[in-house]
Amino acid sequence: MGKFLLAIDQGTSSSRAVIYDHATEVVASAQQEFPQIYPQPGWVEHDPEVIWSSVRAVCKEVLGAACASAAQITGIGITNQRETTLVWDRETGKCVYNAIVWQDRRTAEHCRALRNDGLENNISKKTGLRLDPYFSATKLAWILDNVDGTRARAEAGTLLFGTVDSFLLWRLTGGTTHATDASNASRTMLFNIHTQQWDDELLNIFNIPRQLLPEVKDCVAQFGVATDVCLGGPVPVLGIAGDQQAALIGQAGFENGMTKSTYGTGCFVIANTGTAALASKNKLLTTVAMRLNGTVTYGLEGSVFVAGSALQWLRDELKIIDSVAETEVIASRIGVVDNVLVVPAFAGLGAPYWDPDARGAILGLTRGTGRDEVVTATLQSAAYQTRDLVSAMADDGISLDVIRVDGGMVANDWFLQFLADILDTPVERSANVESTVLGVAYLTALAADVLQSSEQISALWKLESRFEPSMKSDRRELLLQGWATAVSRIRNSG
Numbered sequence: 001m002g003k004f005l006l007a008i009d010q011g012t013s014s015s016r017a018v019i020y021d022h023a024t025e026v027v028a029s030a031q032q033e034f035p036q037i038y039p040q041p042g043w044v045e046h047d048p049e050v051i052w053s054s055v056r057a058v059c060k061e062v063l064g065a066a067c068a069s070a071a072q073i074t075g076i077g078i079t080n081q082r083e084t085t086l087v088w089d090r091e092t093g094k095c096v097y098n099a100i101v102w103q104d105r106r107t108a109e110h111c112r113a114l115r116n117d118g119l120e121n122n123i124s125k126k127t128g129l130r131l132d133p134y135f136s137a138t139k140l141a142w143i144l145d146n147v148d149g150t151r152a153r154a155e156a157g158t159l160l161f162g163t164v165d166s167f168l169l170w171r172l173t174g175g176t177t178h179a180t181d182a183s184n185a186s187r188t189m190l191f192n193i194h195t196q197q198w199d200d201e202l203l204n205i206f207n208i209p210r211q212l213l214p215e216v217k218d219c220v221a222q223f224g225v226a227t228d229v230c231l232g233g234p235v236p237v238l239g240i241a242g243d244q245q246a247a248l249i250g251q252a253g254f255e256n257g258m259t260k261s262t263y264g265t266g267c268f269v270i271a272n273t274g275t276a277a278l279a280s281k282n283k284l285l286t287t288v289a290m291r292l293n294g295t296v297t298y299g300l301e302g303s304v305f306v307a308g309s310a311l312q313w314l315r316d317e318l319k320i321i322d323s324v325a326e327t328e329v330i331a332s333r334i335g336v337v338d339n340v341l342v343v344p345a346f347a348g349l350g351a352p353y354w355d356p357d358a359r360g361a362i363l364g365l366t367r368g369t370g371r372d373e374v375v376t377a378t379l380q381s382a383a384y385q386t387r388d389l390v391s392a393m394a395d396d397g398i399s400l401d402v403i404r405v406d407g408g409m410v411a412n413d414w415f416l417q418f419l420a421d422i423l424d425t426p427v428e429r430s431a432n433v434e435s436t437v438l439g440v441a442y443l444t445a446l447a448a449d450v451l452q453s454s455e456q457i458s459a460l461w462k463l464e465s466r467f468e469p470s471m472k473s474d475r476r477e478l479l480l481q482g483w484a485t486a487v488s489r490i491r492n493s494g
Helices: 048-065 108-116 120-127 136-146 150-155 164-172 200-206 243-250 308-316 326-334 371-395 413-423 435-447 454-460 473-493
Strands: 004-010 014-021 026-033 073-080 086-089 159-162 179-181 215-217 235-242 259-263 267-274 285-292 295-304 341-343 361-363 403-406 427-430 463-467
Touching: 004 048, 004 164, 004 435, 014 048, 014 435, 026 048, 048 164, 073 164, 073 243, 073 435, 086 136, 086 150, 086 164, 108 120, 108 136, 120 200, 136 150, 136 200, 150 159, 159 164, 164 179, 164 235, 179 235, 235 243, 235 435, 243 259, 243 267, 243 285, 243 295, 243 435, 259 371, 259 435, 267 285, 267 371, 295 371, 308 371, 326 371, 326 413, 341 371, 341 473, 361 473, 371 413, 371 473, 403 413, 413 427, 413 463, 413 473
Parallel strands: 004 073, 073 235, 179 215, 259 403, 403 427
Antiparallel strands: 004 014, 014 026, 086 159, 259 267, 267 295, 285 295, 341 361, 427 463
């Protein structure tokens, strides 16, 4: 056995690799951003070769930073942006089209047609998902139907489909392993979360050949051996989980009712519902939170498509800030903004609205509105969207005593205080806010017997800061009424 764990976190805007020691303390980390591709409004793609090259680069860099060799790595864990869809040649590993990213809305009309055919209820019962372009099934169908010759090749068995974890696993293992885990499979809209199998009826609805699909394993499993030259030697892949499920694990969310909210490109709230696949009456998602030793733990999830990426928009497109860190300085200086509202529906609205046609807006502008108001209102929008999700969860029977948060945005103390105020719930920031990559490191440690139980993981969780709500209720309600009005306006215009 080696003495290190290697965790790969392939995200929407960057790839990261982290080496942990067997006490799950960070030894070294490396990160590389990569470009987004926007072929037309509502379409979002990634170059698969850029994803792959960025993963290889950060793996090489982190091994060098840790002065570690492949022989010293006990195992690899992979966590990934979910729903993003790739199709590649079984022999060459080359993709037939760019990766279609989870934010992409090109299949909205296909989803609408299936809904008009009365299929949404059955699809939702089997998958726990909404019939929405967010998920992989219609993206995969689009590739098969719009890239010349692809459907025929798929039916002949020469192509493979996967989410990003499967693609990376295929490349890392030199094309010997085509697999995924149950958490990622549960986001494709082709997987029955109750039977834990690819579902023939769903495959028929979306017209997907079964031979494209990867084998579905537990989150902790023998996924094959990475032999790629970027590692310098063979290393077993032992853990895989979608990024949001990995974050729940990294936050030690193993008990029924425990809830986390991650603020990365989007915002994702997951509540652990135990062995019960709780069906939401508020358009939230029922998902596989984790599958360990064959036992499924379910989660209730709310998905917001734009959170941290709205701050990147301020920096990269509007160019009104030089860094995301500036937002805390600005918001602390001017305080809560109540007359300007930013609704960052750049990719439609996710839960609990599921409106793919909505588009973003800035409302309440006056001649006196300046940069600071727009920046602060954009920051506040992530808290308002979280409140929408938490309110829906409460109506589904999940009341929160506390919510644990992670992701890049949570370094901002002003934001977390505003979040606690808007939720009227204490917010806890852990000592390690990179919960996603930590979660998959934990899975790898379990597979390698470096850790023996979820109880051990829970004992490792450490609180860094707790933010208590302090806003008066009438002030909170006034702000929330303004947000509700703003959302109704962009939905009407969409």
